[in-house]
Amino acid sequence: xxxxxxxxxxxxxxxxxxxxxxxxxxxxxxxxxxxxxxxxxxxxxxxxxxxxxxxxxxxxxxxxxxxxxxxxxxxxxxxxxxxx
Numbered sequence: 448x449x450x451x452x453x454x455x456x457x458x459x460x461x462x463x464x465x466x467x468x469x470x471x472x473x474x475x476x477x478x479x480x481x482x483x484x485x486x487x488x489x490x491x492x493x494x495x496x497x498x499x500x501x502x503x504x505x506x507x508x509x510x511x512x513x514x515x516x517x518x519x520x521x522x523x524x525x526x527x528x529x530x531x
Contacts, residue, residue: 451518454502455526462500463488470507480505487515494519501526 450471465484467477484503488494494516495501501523 450506451522452504452506453522453526454504456500457498458500459498461492461495461497463495464500464502465505466502467505468507471505477505483515484519487519491516494523496523 465481467480469477471477471480503522
């Protein structure tokens with residue numbers, strides 16, 4: 448997906464991490480993106496399929512939006528499809 452790369456691996460418990468490159472915006476934009484994603488995963492823990500570790504890498508093209516859930520669901524669905 449443009450601006451985000453998702454890496455996944457099988458793990459015993461769900462794990463999630465974020466790497467936001469400096470080119471992904473100013474410090475304020477990067478912090479906002481990080482907070483929005485952490486809030487999404489903290490408020491909806493069932494969003495992550497069990498048995499996987501996920502690392503989101505944000506590139507310079509990504510711009511955060513308020514409506515992140517459909518974006519994350521699409522990314523996770525693609526990663527599950529590719530793993531099969």
